[in-house]
Amino acid sequence: MPFYTRCLLQISCFVLLSSFALQAQPADRLLPGRLKTLDSTLTYLHERALFNGVVLVAEKGAVRYRKAFGTANIATNEPLTMSSAFNLASISKQFVALMIMQLQEQGKLRYDERVRTYLPDFPYDTITVRHLLTHTSGLPEYDALMQRYAGPLDTLTNAGMLQLLRQHKPALLFRPGTQWAYSNTGYVLLGSIITTLSGMPVEQFLDRQIVKPLKLKNTYAYYLNSQTVPHNRVYGFGRESGRNVSNDLIRLDGVIGDGNIYSSAEDLLVWEQALATEKLIRRRTMQEAFTPVELTGKRSYPYGFGWFVEDGGKTLAHTGSWVGFLNVLVRYVDKQQTLVVLSNSSEGTARRVARDILEGKTVTLPQTKLITNVRLVDGTGTPARQSAVRLRDDRIWETGNLTAFPNEPVTDGHGLVLAPGFIDSHSHHVSGLSRQPDAPAVVNQGITTIVSGQDGGSWAMDTLQAQLRRQPVAVNIASYTGQATLRQQVMGANGLYRTAKPDEVARMKALLRIELGKGSLGLSTGLEYESAFFSSRDEVIQLAQVAADSGGRYMSHIRSEDISLDDALEEIIQIGRVTKMPVLISHLKIALRDKWGQSTRILAQLERARAEGINITADCYPYDYWNSTLRVLFPKRDYTNAASAEFAVNQLFDPMQSVLVRFAPNPAYAGKTVGEVATLRHENPAQTLMALIGDASAYAKNNPEAEGIEAIMGKSMDEPDVANFLAWPHTNICSDGANDGHPRGYGAFTRVLGRYVRDQKLMPLETAIQKMTSLTAEHLGLTDRGLIAPGYYADLVLLNPETVQDNARIGSNKALSSGIEAVWVAGQLVYQGQKTTGAHPGVLIRRK
Incomplete structure (x- = not known):
């Protein structure tokens, strides 16, 4: 079946943005030039469902740019206007802070008075009102208390939150005033203080003290069960599988103080301009809101009362992020400019790029691509389904019945199978990448990530990173740290043929900790090889424990695959039992003729270990001959x-x-x-x-x-044993291949898909792909590769299940596979039509 990529008609606006990098403009450029760039950028983002909201820019109080994009309510398709009232989320905090300042001017509170003076049920003695205003209280976030102690249908209120604090008194994160940590809990308490001292609900005090004096038209407090009737309320939403879905108030939204004040862009400009006057409070009082908080030890943090203080006070800003709302309000004090971005689509790109454009910075816009008309085998093992997949930069954005955006590049998959890029858990390809950075041996069989450091031999993580900087490559690389390499570093090349001394083991452990700290996946051993064969089991367990303590894993070419296979299996089982970490048998096989046919017995032994709680797994390549x-x-x-x-x-x-x-x-x-x-x-x-x-x-x-x-x-090896090992639910596929030698280096994965899936029907296609993708990622501890799902890296392979097969053979070991139509790494096409593309997006993957 033919394969090709087609792009929709590109209009001039898209050509302007197709590089997805808008160059910074000189600092002396007039504002109109930047506003023109801002408008084209917002249009581009809106066309790609990356912005739904309003933007306003003012200079010296005069509006220079205003525009609304999209809908206020997805249920009614009501369009947004500049008067639409958005949930400000955390921008609400500056309104709450100002109401506290008004109470202070009225003589009803003091900033440095203890909170319990105003809220007697508050259980902490040393927290003051100032600590709440400046996020220096050390209070933990209230949502964790709600999740732990409240029922699933309970709506949290200010009084309910105070009761949770009183009943459970969670430990403070630090001594008040010594550190800064954002605390929504503190601002909900400020809301309760306003209600207590004013004798009225927050929404009523807000209306009397701010809305009416400024003659605001679309500003109010609204929360679940509040007394306010919403006016022009905007509803939050998100995007799932190409459809808009509600993402609005939840059961935590019975509180007021940290959010849930609504306002329009027009009202926010009036509000922001009033802060430079004395319409609400005196200038001297207001100035404290823009002063960085002082911490103990003559330190400070650039946050005042509800405002972040940037660039020595030249810029004052605050973002707001809650449910579908992602907003920002920026005051450029020195330039007398104002930026308002209000969004209700769970997408915050616009608030970032709008600031960057106004500040003359280089802006990189998200790039989307659509792959349509595919049978999606997503890596979970579930049946294939007709779908489309949209990429956003280097990640999967969405899947489903998707329609192309204007001018969006589209790839027609012609009904072929789209799967996650294959992950080779046991690879020796790294050594050849300096000569062949396009990695044809790897990508021709659909592999997008290779795992190095196998059989006890490895490069240092810093060395791998330096190699990638010198020569970028087409595929991702991860690595274990090899025990034999550690032994050679400590014992010398000529000292490997004995057990290690205690001080040598200690030095190896120290080296291993360093590598684990730099992102190594764990410890690998090649105990059948002479460089490690003479190591004691205790040496291996001690090193493995270091990996376990760091959250790493253990992978082993076990001590024997033939005459002492049973003892070797018991050794790796013991390592898993002692260290309690996942252990993986490299290239599981039976290499002794007299033991052929015993694969079922061996798998039963491994299943008994798993039943004991030992997380033992294996990888396997689809050949009955090895390379060593x-x-x-x-x-x-x-x-x-x-x-x-x-x-x-x-x-x-x-x-x-x-x-x-x-x-x-x-x-x-x-x-x-x-x-x-x-x-x-x-x-x-x-x-x-x-x-x-x-x-x-x-x-x-x-x-x-x-x-x-x-x-x-x-x-x-015996073919039935190979098939049994491949079919074990806890076996993932590997190649154990290199850029030369054994044909597995060019054809292991396609051999499984052709020989064992299509021809022998050993397992369904979906199961085989799971064994090449998500199962491998699980065995390695990789959390963002191996599935086609939103947020995962866009490592993909498009294949034809009717024609896919390996062609590499002994004597023709570099023959390219058939049926692999296209391969993407991080969203970039690296292989198509049996040719590499020259793109080198591969990265060094580090353990998280």
């Missing part, structure tokens, strides 16, 4: 023992089907089976195996800087 060194074929490390060589030939691999990937002492052997090399050498396979290891050892001694001297693809 010749030396792993000698489990007892007795490389010159003829009997062990015969055992390897008969039990551990098939020399007639096992191919040398590389062999530096004699490059001509590369690509030949061990059996073919034995024929050339006039030896039996066991003799040749020992000779090859001996030749490689001598080469390494004579060439100490050489790496990757030898490798073999060993045929030693």
Whole structure:
């Protein structure tokens, strides 16, 4: 089926904004130029459902720009006007603060008097009115108390909040006056103080002391069960799956003080201008609202009474964010300019960019893209569904029956499957990315994230980050920290063939903590390899505990996949039992002929561990031959023992089907089976195996800087066991591949989709994709990748389930897969039509 991307007709306005970066204008540019940019920007945002609201800009009190975009009520489609009254959310605090200042001028309260003087039931002795005004009380937020102690149908009121504080007296966050922490609780208490001292509800006091003196037309307090009748009330809403849904007052909105004052943009200008006069309070009293609060220790914080104080007082501002309302009011005192942005659509982009434009800053606008006409397999394992997906910058914004915005780029998926980008939990591709930053081995099979640091060998997190800065790449990278790498750093390359001493383990633990602190996913081991084989179980458990204590995970190429498989499995189970952290078996397999057919017994062993509470999982690649060194074929490390060589030939691999990937002492052997090399050498396979290891050892001694001297693809697994391991619900798919060598480096994921899903019907497509995406993310501890859902990164793959298959084979190990039509990483197309695009949006993913 053909695949192409089409873009809707672009008009000149969109061309102007298509770079999505509006360059900063010189500081001496006249306001009209910035207002023109502001208008085109707001229009663009409104067309993309990124702004529904009103904006007003004034200079010296005169309106220079005003415009309303969208609806006041999605139920009636009533249009917004400049008179529409929005819930100001936290901008309400400046009104409440001023009412407190009015009571202070009336002699009814003092700022530094204890709150309990005015509210006798208040349970804290050292909190003053000033602490409430300046967010320095240390009071925790009231919503947590409400959620814990109130019933699901209760509406919180000011009196109810005070009762919760009195009954439960939650601990303060800090000693009052020593720190600053935003506290809605404090302003609700101020609302109660207003009611107590004025003898009337807050809404009545507001109307008498502010609204009437300023002749405001659309300003009032409104909360659940209040006495006010709303006038021109705007209703909040949000956007879900391309539809507008209500997002308005909730059961916490029976309180007044921290929010729930409504006003229009026109009224807010009158209000803001009045603050420079004495219409409401004296200038000297007002000035305290714009003075940064003093903290203990001769410190201060740039917040006064209901205002943030910026740039030494040249700018005064406050935002408001509640349910669907996201607002900002800014006073540019030095320029005598005013900015009002009121929004009711749960979207705050406009309030940020409007400020930036007026301040002459560079503005980056959100970029949206739409992918339509796809069968969405979202990574949850649920059945595919017809859908469209909209991206916003590097994230998924929405899914569903979506219609393109004006001038929005649209990709037609032609009914193909759109899935989350595949996550390769066990990859060796990183080493080749410096030469191939487009990552064709990875993206051709739909992989968008690779996990490095496997089998006990790793790069430092700082090294990986530096490599990405020098050479950006197409895919994301995450990493474990390898135990063998830690051992080499502490014990030296020649000191690895023994158990570590206590002081060496301590030094390894310290190095591991550093890497975990920099975002490593956890600890990986390759206990079958010589660099870690001689480590004691206690050493591994001690290091694993460090990872567990940091919130990390443990992944292991276990100590044996053949003669001591049962003991090796018990070791990783014990590590999970002791550390209580998730543990994952790398590339689960049975590599001993006499144990073929025992996969069901092994899975039962793992299920018993899971029933015990041990979070043990596995990854697996879809091949019955592995890729490693010749030396792993000698489990007892007795490389010159003829009997062990015969055992390897008969039990551990098939020399007639096992191919040398590389062999530096004699490059001509590369690509030949061990059996073919034995024929050339006039030896039996066991003799040749020992000779090859001996030749490689001598080469390494004579060439100490050489790496990757030898490798073999060993045929030693049984297909039914591979299928059983792949099908286990707690197995995710991996490649264990690199940019060269084993065909799995280019085709592991597409092999599962073609061979095991379509042809053998081992599992449904949705299950296989879950094993490549969300299940892998769960096993790795990644929280924002692996699903196509709002807020997740836009790592995506478009595939044709009828044609997808791996084409890489021994002898043609870099053949590209079929059926992977397009791949996006962070919303950028990195692969299409079996070609990389040259885009390099990959990032280093750090454990959170």
